[in-house]
Amino acid sequence: MVIGAGVVGLAIARQLAQRHGGVFVLEKHRKFGQETSSRNSEVIHSGIYYPKGSLKARLCLRGRHMLYDYCRQKEILHRQCGKFIIATNQEESLQLESILEQARRNGVESGRILDRSELQQHEPHVEGCRALYFDTSGIVDSHGLMKQLETDAVLQGAEMAYESQVTGIRKIDGGYEVTVADASGEFVFTTAAVVNAAGLGAYEVSSMAGMDDPFYRLYFWKGQYWAVGNGKHKLIDSLIYPVPQAKLTGLGIHATIDLNGGVKLGPDAVYLDGGKPDYSVDPNSGPDFYKAASRFLPFLDPDDLHPDQAGVRPKLQKPGDAVRDFIIREESDRGFPGFINLVGIESPGLTACLAIGEMVEGLLKEEG
Ligand SMILES: Cc1cc2nc3c(=O)[nH]c(=O)nc-3n(C[C@H](O)[C@H](O)[C@H](O)COP(=O)(O)OP(=O)(O)OC[C@H]3O[C@@H](n4cnc5c(N)ncnc54)[C@H](O)[C@@H]3O)c2cc1C
Structure with missing residues (x-):
């Protein structure tokens, strides 16, 4: 299950659906990309400034190549304008x-x-x-990109649940019990894996599950x-x-x-x-x-x-703090197997989205 249908949640859903079919995406708004993913510069970054070896540097570089290929393949509007x-x-x-x-x-x-x-x-x-x-830098139609990611995910078996807000997560044997509020009230379902791609809400979601870690504070x-x-x-x-x-x-x-x-x-x-x-x-x-x-x-x-x-x-930093890297982490070591947190996914998250999807799939595979 993926929480959040921004560009990152959609790229993850597409990647997981491609390999494993059924994926459930929960999004509190009535459509995808209503928060950060539609309020940015739409730049495909080259990957210049990030510290060497950081997730931001690696995922930006890999993501850029993947994104240009994907845009060419699917005819998503973009321009490598420099x-x-x-x-x-x-x-x-x-x-x-x-x-x-x-x-x-x-x-x-x-x-x-x-x-x-x-x-x-x-x-x-x-x-x-x-x-x-x-x-190597360029621009992309972020709405067109998200639309295509959603289409690909759904064609591979993903289910999108809009106007569905996650309000509670409880660890149970073999997985998680997730409480969701929608127009008809509240319902609960169980899942073996949770991917927290909730953007501005990522700290809140990780805290709901019991990982109230100050290091994740946004x-x-x-x-x-x-x-x-x-x-x-x-x-x-x-x-x-x-x-x-x-x-x-x-x-x-x-x-x-x-x-x-x-x-x-x-x-x-x-x-x-x-x-x-x-x-x-x-x-x-x-x-x-x-x-x-x-x-x-x-x-x-x-x-x-x-x-x-x-x-x-x-x-992940307040004024005066040192710049922090993305957090993309499978949480088995703190007792939450199959729970992946993505926290602090600021720029270059749009550029890196496909590489992030690939990484999350790898983390879930390792966890088995
Ligand atoms: C000003 C600005 C400029 C930027 N420029 C660039 C750029 O040029 N190039 C680039 O590569 N990156 C850029 N970025 C970064 C990029 O926009 C983000 O990294 C990317 O959009 C993050 O996507 P996301 O899916 O993680 O988050 P979001 O798009 O915020 O999606 C998260 C989703 O989770 C949903 N959600 C949250 N809580 C819950 C809940 N409890 N239940 C259900 N749903 C929930 C939200 O409704 C939202 O739709 C920029 C960012 C900003 C702010």
Whole structure:
């Protein structure tokens, strides 16, 4: 049984259904992808920045290859548009070298430093003294991807239960008793295995089962976007990022293109103190976005920007803490065999979803 029909839960359901047929997916909303999976940048990441050997680095790289193949095979809209990291001064220019080294350590195959004139040949409206270019980055239609994953899973025997919220989990002999609330009330069923892919609700679900581990505690960080209007979205054709600042909780406000030719700036990183998701965009945050992006997009004027959407990252760290890796863990060693927790699946979770599905299947096989 899989809890959560975001892109990760759906990719896991597809993988398990392909190998073992019957899989049950429980989702509290009326359709898939109503939370983080539909509120992100839709970028297929190259896997540049994550620490070597981390799950984020490994699953991003493997997931990227799998995702491009899957998109080509199933005709899911995507574009390998490439990504530029722009240095605007000498200090940032030096940092490009260490980002390239980190990318190579992670096994990212592309990556090339361009001088100003080469940058201008590719992106004539972008300002920078040097840039790092990765042709492996791209964008994907996340809704189309989720629709296809759901279709594949169902065709292989998975059952989707929408408007079905998991409210309790109890360990019993040989498995778990799961309590579910739906429109008709509450019902209970038993299952040998539970995969917790509940995104923002993953800590709550693991706690329900009795694993109230402070190490799994999630902290919510909002990422807001502002869209670029007044026809200026036509002025870039790739993903344009700044050099990340030390201790940053995201990659810095960058410009992403979408498959309809739109451009949005963001996401920023706002810690949500109350521990509840909040999808509002602060109407007063525009000047911060303008200030950050106009350093490398000099054609922008403040009134070109209008508030767009926001998403919420389920992070394992609060402000000031060191960056943490994904937790993807089979919990036999603490007395919960066949229970897999996926906690802190922030970026690059969309890119990595197919590789995560493969990993979860492997963990369940090992557990036997
Ligand atoms: C601002 C932002 C930008 C991002 N940009 C990128 C990007 O460009 N590229 C990239 O690779 N990644 C990106 N990410 C990360 C990516 O979006 C996530 O890693 C991914 O969507 C996580 O998918 P998920 O299925 O784990 O979570 P979700 O999509 O949140 O799905 C979890 C599901 O579980 C359900 N659920 C929760 N509790 C229960 C319960 N008790 N019972 C039943 N159902 C339950 C929820 O309703 C939800 O549908 C970004 C994230 C954010 C916030």
